[in-house]
Amino acid sequence: MKDEKTEDQILDAAEKVFQRKGMDGARMQEIANEAGINKAMLHYYYRSKRFLFEAVFSKAFSIIAPEINRVINEDIPLFEKIRKFTHRYIDFIQKHPYIPNFIIQELNRDTDFINALQSKKGFPDFRNFQAQVEQEVRDGKIRAIKAEQLFIHLLSLNIFPFLAAPLLKGFLKIDDKTYKDLMEDRKEEIVNIIINYIQIKE
């Protein structure tokens, strides 16, 4: 961290501040302080708040998007894929708990942003997953379900508990430690509820 180049120090600091405060709540001066660097440097390297923000956003997205994409498009059976995705995702998000909320929040704030993202490489491609689901349905390996709904189930069950962590802790009246344990249990919970749903019963 000591020999880190200024440009990266700024990006790291901006990451923290933007994730804490969002685009509008963040202050350039606060980012400069966090980086221990003169404010003029932010403009020197990133030109404007907007550009700096986009750099941070792209980085966050480019961390999580391939993570989703990779598992989704791997060439393994659906059951296995669901288990793998869930375990990987929850492990991953425990390390970067701010990312989902950051992305969802900014995507709701600026509706056009998603269009800019879609063109970027690494944007999750759903078609592969869809084809696989349809194939396994045809092969009689799983019940007849719509790939879209299955996909939304999977993301909902995995992502929501992290988005809504403060709210859920409030509802359930539990502390951080208990909540973390609950998330750990969810790995198998989620796999079970989904597989149980798509599995053909004898």
Added chain:
Amino acid sequence: MKDEKTEDQILDAAEKVFQRKGMDGARMQEIANEAGINKAMLHYYYRSKRFLFEAVFSKAFSIIAPEINRVINEDIPLFEKIRKFTHRYIDFIQKHPYIPNFIIQELNRDTDFINALQSKKGFPDFRNFQAQVEQEVRDGKIRAIKAEQLFIHLLSLNIFPFLAAPLLKGFLKIDDKTYKDLMEDRKEEIVNIIINYIQIKE
């Protein structure tokens, strides 16, 4: 709307602007314009941006919290409760699509906010639901599951698709109309996946 008192006009305008831009992104002048009213009035009636925001937030929360609470605590069998909650919630949210995101966003921005809310009347009480789940497990009506996980499943599957609507539309490459149909289908989808999960198989 014409004869509406100034105070309410302001609240309505603030609602729109805060929901569009969030606490930090919203401008007092923009709210005044939206209300077609002098900016000084906002301070006259609500004293500060913070207070105005809290009025808006409380209103949103007091619309949705009882909706959740009522169904959750109704005295009906669990299966029926899950169906009722899901149908009611999705219908409700189609009418107020901005509320979940607004609440989640601000709860993540200001962690202490949840504490202030908890004391308020109408804050969803989970204990009743928990007791019911435990009872039905003991009675052998449903599989042995933790009430917390079931509760999180239920909220995740219902709320997430609205929080992440822009993202999911991007992933699935579908338009608003198709997405709305998908949400309609989800009513039964969600009921099925959950009931299928907690049901005891013969």
Added chain:
DNA sequence: ACCTTTATAAACCATTTGGTTAAACTATTT
């Protein structure tokens, strides 16, 4: 050594922003 480019910092600036004031206007009370 000399010059050019890159980096850093301090001071500065124009605009925006939440908030205030003082005056005017409109009920309401007496």
Added chain:
DNA sequence: AAATAGTTTAACCAAATGGTTTATAAAGGT
């Protein structure tokens, strides 16, 4: 109708904020 209390507006203000400028080093090339 005079006095009082409540409501509304335009003008104003101080602080904050994103961004710029100017000066000064440091590094790299010749």
